Amino acid sequence: xIQMTQSPSTLSASVGDRVTITCRASQSISSWLxxxxxxxxKAPKLLIYKASTLESGVxxxxxxxxxxxxxxxxISSLQPDDFATYYCQQYNSYPRTFGQxxxxxxx
Amino acid sequence: xxxxxxxxxxxxxxxxxxxxxxxxxxxxxxxYAMNWVRxxxxxxxxxxxxxxxxxxxxxYADSVKGRFTVSRDNAKSSLYLQMNSLRAEDTAVxxxxxxxxxxxxxxxxxxxxxxxxxx
Numbered sequence: 747x748i749q750m751t752q753s754p755s756t757l758s759a760s761v762g763d764r765v766t767i768t769c770r771a772s773q774s775i776s777s778w779l780x781x782x783x784x785x786x787x788k789a790p791k792l793l794i795y796k797a798s799t800l801e802s803g804v805x806x807x808x809x810x811x812x813x814x815x816x817x818x819x820x821i822s823s824l825q826p827d828d829f830a831t832y833y834c835q836q837y838n839s840y841p842r843t844f845g846q847x848x849x850x851x852x853x
Numbered sequence: 854x855x856x857x858x859x860x861x862x863x864x865x866x867x868x869x870x871x872x873x874x875x876x877x878x879x880x881x882x883x884x885y886a887m888n889w890v891r892x893x894x895x896x897x898x899x900x901x902x903x904x905x906x907x908x909x910x911x912x913y914a915d916s917v918k919g920r921f922t923v924s925r926d927n928a929k930s931s932l933y934l935q936m937n938s939l940r941a942e943d944t945a946v947x948x949x950x951x952x953x954x955x956x957x958x959x960x961x962x963x964x965x966x967x968x969x970x971x972x
Contacts (some may be wrong), residue, residue, distance in 0.1 A: 747915075778956070778957060780957075780958035780959070781961075784898075788964075789962035789963060789964055790890075790898065790948075790959075790962055791962075791964060792959060792960050792961075794959055795953060795958035795960075796956055798957070799959065804967070825854075828893075833897065833898055835898075835900070835959070836879045837856055837923055837956065837957025837958060839912045840903065840912040841900060841912065841915065842888075842900040842903070842957065843900065844897060844898040844899065844900060845897075846897050847898070
């Protein structure tokens with residue numbers, strides 16, 4: 747199975763900050779990676795797919811990059827609505843696996 | 854508008870069975886692969902199962918293989934998860950999620966249904 751490791755697990759930041767979350771795969775997954783945002787008590791929401799393609803309706807301050815085994819999600823200027831937990835997920839092979847999550851907190 | 858509505862979650866005892874349903878609307882259900890994803894209380898997301906549009910390809914997480922069965926009824930635009938031999942560690946919110954038409958990301962999710970396994 748492909749293991750997905752996110753870092754950091756928790757990130758404290760302020761409104762307006764630029765933040766980056768990293769996701770590493772235990773083996774190459776090409777660009778078959780998605781990023782999701784989840785707020786407490788809500789279902790996850792797709793942000794990025796195929797490593798760097800922004801889902802329709804997602805603000806352009808979100809961006810994704812990477813291929814192979816290392817990927818990043820960047821938020822260029824944090825907004826109050828962005829404080830949430832973020833997950834990466836690989837869909838290169840089954841079982842599909844998620845990272846453990848990164849909780850983005852207000853500093 | 855795409856909608857996925859899960860139902861069937863409740864409190865059950867270890868060893869019992871339960872069937873979850875997911876009613877889809879707002880899109881041509883028969884064209885899309887579907888998934889079940891779960892989230893234990895306070896924990897991260899765990900992919901559970903996948904079924905392609907015509908039920909020809911089905912996959913499970915190792916943690917549920919042999920106990921859970923995914924199925925679908927395209928005529929009813931519905932997805933199901935039959936869960937047998939339930940364990941305490943199966944306690945979670947279960948989400949159904951639609952596969953992107955071209956890729957394997959999950960572009961729409963339901964609101965989830967809570968399954969609690971406890972004596």
